[in-house]
Amino acid sequence: MFAKVYSCCLQGIEAIPIEVEVDISNGLPAFSIVGLPDSAVREALERVRAAVKNCGYQFPMSRVTVNMAPADVRKEGTGFDLAIAAGLLIASGQLPPIEGKTMIVGELSLDGLVRPVPGILSVADDAGRLGFEQLILPAANLHEAIGWSKLSLQPLSHLKQWPGTSAPLEPTSHQAAQLRFSRSQASPVDYADIRGQKRAKRAMAIAAAGMHNSLLIGPPGTGKTMLATRLPGILPPFDTLESLETTKIYSVANLLHQRGNRLSDRPFRSPHHTISAAGMIGGGSPPKPGEVSLAHGGILFLDELPEFPRTVLELLRQPLEDNQVTISRARATYTYPSRFLLVAAMNPCPCGYAGTESKTRTCRCTVNRLEQYRGKLSGPLLDRIDLHVEVPRLKPDEIKDAAAPLSNADLLAWIETAHQTQRARGQNPAEQWNSRLQGRNFAAACALPHEAEELLQAAYESLGLSMRAHSRIIRIARTIADMEGSESIQFDHFAEALQYRCLDRDLLPT
Ligand SMILES: Nc1ncnc2c1ncn2[C@@H]1O[C@H](COP(=O)(O)OP(=O)(O)OP(=O)(O)O)[C@@H](O)[C@H]1O
Numbered sequence: 321m322f323a324k325v326y327s328c329c330l331q332g333i334e335a336i337p338i339e340v341e342v343d344i345s346n347g348l349p350a351f352s353i354v355g356l357p358d359s360a361v362r363e364a365l366e367r368v369r370a371a372v373k374n375c376g377y378q379f380p381m382s383r384v385t386v387n388m389a390p391a392d393v394r395k396e397g398t399g400f401d402l403a404i405a406a407g408l409l410i411a412s413g414q415l416p417p418i419e420g421k422t423m424i425v426g427e428l429s430l431d432g433l434v435r436p437v438p439g440i441l442s443v444a445d446d447a448g449r450l451g452f453e454q455l456i457l458p459a460a461n462l463h464e465a466i467g468w469s470k471l472s473l474q475p476l477s478h479l480k481q482w483p484g485t486s487a488p489l490e491p492t493s494h495q496a497a498q499l500r501f502s503r504s505q506a507s508p509v510d511y512a513d514i515r516g517q518k519r520a521k522r523a524m525a526i527a528a529a530g531m532h533n534s535l536l537i538g539p540p541g542t543g544k545t546m547l548a549t550r551l552p553g554i555l556p557p558f559d560t561l562e563s564l565e566t567t568k569i570y571s572v573a574n575l576l577h578q579r580g581n582r583l584s585d586r587p588f589r590s591p592h593h594t595i596s597a598a599g600m601i602g603g604g605s606p607p608k609p610g611e612v613s614l615a616h617g618g619i620l621f622l623d624e625l626p627e628f629p630r631t632v633l634e635l636l637r638q639p640l641e642d643n644q645v646t647i648s649r650a651r652a653t654y655t656y657p658s659r660f661l662l663v664a665a666m667n668p669c670p671c672g673y674a675g676t677e678s679k680t681r682t683c684r685c686t687v688n689r690l691e692q693y694r695g696k697l698s699g700p701l702l703d704r705i706d707l708h709v710e711v712p713r714l715k716p717d718e719i720k721d722a723a724a725p726l727s728n729a730d731l732l733a734w735i736e737t738a739h740q741t742q743r744a745r746g747q748n749p750a751e752q753w754n755s756r757l758q759g760r761n762f763a764a765a766c767a768l769p770h771e772a773e774e775l776l777q778a779a780y781e782s783l784g785l786s787m788r789a790h791s792r793i794i795r796i797a798r799t800i801a802d803m804e805g806s807e808s809i810q811f812d813h814f815a816e817a818l819q820y821r822c823l824d825r826d827l828l829p830t
């Protein structure tokens with residue numbers, strides 16, 4: 321007696337379909353599994369044996385072999401329990417065969433309860449695209465899949481409710497929802513809370529307009545953390561595709577229960593500087609996405625940048641360039657998207673006052689301490705940060721300034737045209753924002769006027785710029801031009817962009 325059902329395993333945020341074959345043949349009673357299972361999958365046999373018996377079914381007193389194909393894909397996690405139990409009960413004639421191409425995912429408890437598993441959104445989305453008609457899934461995961469996939473969904477909370485037996489549940493018919501995202505109006509914080517700092521706010525507006533990485537440098541208590549934490553309020557709203565991708569990452573990381581069934585706002589991740597390499601980049605067994613992936617489509621804010629271990633900071637170099645993280649294990653490779661806007665904040669030195677001395681306060685750092693502090697930040701990491709922004713101590717008249725401070729609404733007035741222009745250029749989300757323009761799109765959008773070319777050449781020499789910095793300055797100029805509604809980059813746009821690369825050398829780590 322033989323039965324074949326389908327389940328799947330996750331590699332990164334991709335669901336790989338797995339055929340689960342169950343064969344019952346004469347011989348001494350045995351229950352074995354083959355096909356590169358990990359220990360959690362091998363333990364499934366014990367859970368399935370107990371669940372089948374406790375739900376009133378007969379466990380066959382014969383030789384039962386479970387094979388999972390393709391054999392070269394490593395099978396991890398507990399999501400195969402339900403498929404193995406279904407295959408066993410169909411092969412032994414206790415359940416009727418399933419009609420239509422069906423994927424089955426779920427963990428079983430010993431009494432037959434179907435427990436939720438991570439990554440259901442990826443499963444539902446990929447199964448639909450791979451030609452499956454139906455997904456049998458844990459009832460507790462239903463909210464994740466609903467509205468995103470065109471599959472018929474069959475939620476199951478107990479093995480006894482198996483479709484076609486005592487209490488079949490009708491498949492939930494639904495269509496992929498047409499989602500509309502808008503900027504959340506309910507943000508409790510606003511840029512109007514910050515007095516002065518007009519230049520820094522302008523830089524934040526440019527960062528949000530073209531998704532440019534930024535570094536805020538200044539003495540203690542000048543508003544760096546305030547500037548960064550208010551950034552989500554002026555980012556462009558999510559579109560459906562971006563939200564689907566980010567929501568998949570949260571589904572795989574098992575964090576979706578905190579956010580409903582979709583992420584409607586771009587994520588803002590602010591990990592503490594004691595974070596480990598695996599926490600930042602992803603890892604573990606089975607691998608889980610790290611902070612760089614949880615920030616996908618949104619912001620990764622690293623406050624007190626030099627306090628992070630240098631090894632952790634260096635790991636950011638690959639995702640900042642490739643927009644994805646690949647974790648390689650002996651038997652499998654996992655890729656997680658990680659396209660984020662990096663915002664970092666730091667003091668110019670350990671005591672906080674280097675380069676900003678006044679009559680009453682001077683920098684007390686020794687040369688050694690200063691070098692140690694600045695040495696935490698490598699040249700390649702700083703090269704990937706487009707906007708270097710000084711956040712100085714306010715002058716007394718700036719504090720008293722009668723004019724209302726720039727608010728979210730003021731900044732959005734600058735930015736919204738830029739968002740629309742970039743979206744209208746019709747690039748996909750991976751390349752939609754100016755900071756990510758590449759190849760032909762970059763060449764088409766980023767022609768410089770003659771005087772700007774000359775200035776750039778001079779700056780390239782005098783500031784010792786890299787070719788990466790060279791093109792990043794042009795991208796910022798493109799964003800400023802978009803903010804002004806200008807079709808081509810003008811000299812003024814370029815000159816403003818260049819300022820964000822030639823911050824006072826005393827402040828910049830070398
Ligand atoms: N420009 C400002 N306008 C209004 N309040 C401010 C401003 N700058 C700082 N503050 C006040 O100071 C507090 C600290 O600000 P914030 O945490 O942003 O400083 P910081 O620059 O990040 O300092 P540190 O370098 O010590 O981290 C805020 O909670 C706020 O009350």
Ligand SMILES: [Mg+2]
Nearest residue numbers: 544545623665
């Ligand atoms: Mg701070």
